[in-house]
Amino acid sequence: MSDLHKALGDISNIRRQMAQSTQFRGYGPATLAATGVIALLAASMQSVLLPDPANHVSAYAGIWISTAVLSAALAGVQMYTRTRRMHSGLSDEMICMAVEQFLPAVGAGVLVTIALVRFVPTVVWMLPGLWQVIFSLGIFSSCRFLPRPMIAAGAWYLLTGLVCISFGDSRALDPWTMGLAYGAGQLLVAGILFVATPEGADEN
Template sequence: MRDLDKALADIVAIRSQIAAGTAFRGYGPATMAATGAVALLTAILQFWLLGDPTGEPLGFFLGWFIAAALSGLIIGIEMRARSHRHHSGLADAMIHQAVEQFLPAGVAGVLLAVVMWKFAGETLWLLPGLWQILVSLGIFASVRSLPRTVALAGAWYFVSGFAVVVLASQTHTLSPWTMGLPFVIGQSVMAGILYVASGDHDVED
């Protein structure tokens, strides 16, 4: 029984090593573009419906949490389908690796929002820029299993995050556009990079 457990553990380790050296093809360009559209729609709706986002921070951030959850769901569904199509037996290991790379940045974004909301509500104007910086770090962490050019999208979010912090520091206000536009551009850049890097431009992929 001990030998069987060791053999199974060795197989899992080998699969993980193979997955670590394989380019992940679970992200599709169409889905990345769709998440950019979600960001744009969220910004437009908040512009119409929230007269004063700074005075209604709960509505502002709730809208973006919903947008992030919807985008994550869209990406997750396609990631699973594409991974099983492109990676077959390695699909689960590849998905686990992709999630593991981005998860710290995602968890940090959620916890940062909770802590700032609970203990430093007057600093919430910083959160949109900080979220973009965390997204950039998540992308940089994923570069080793994605086309290297995705670093351009990471660089965009890094620069836009600091730019948003600088702009917001002048008024300490929240704006749907300082969230929406950087994500529209960043996700469009990701979509373009994945489209070019895929080598086959099948819409289904």
């Protein structure tokens, strides 16, 4: 029985090593472009419903957290089905690898949001910039199994996040600091995948 367990362990390690050396094709360009459009729609909604976000921090956070959850759910479902199609027998390993790369950034974003909203609401204007910087770190950590030009998307989010932080006040809560950053950023990601990944144009 121990020999069987050892053999199964060896097979698992081989499959994981194969996954680590394979370019991940589970992200679909059209779906990621759709998340960019969702960000632009959220910015439009904020501009109409929340003209003074600095005095309605919970509502502001609610709009953008809901947008993030919706976008993540859309991308997650599509990633699962696309990975099954693109990576076949390695799909489970590829999905786990993709999630492992981005999960620390997601966790950090959640904890930073809770800390600022709950304990230091006076500096909650920093949230858009911090979200974008943290998102850029998630992209950078994922670049090793994505097309090389994806570094440009990480650099975009890092730059926009730093610009938001440099405002130094509630101007950073303007709807378009998030809408344009994520709208353009996700369209950039989609464009890179479409051009750099042969299967990009075949997404269903």
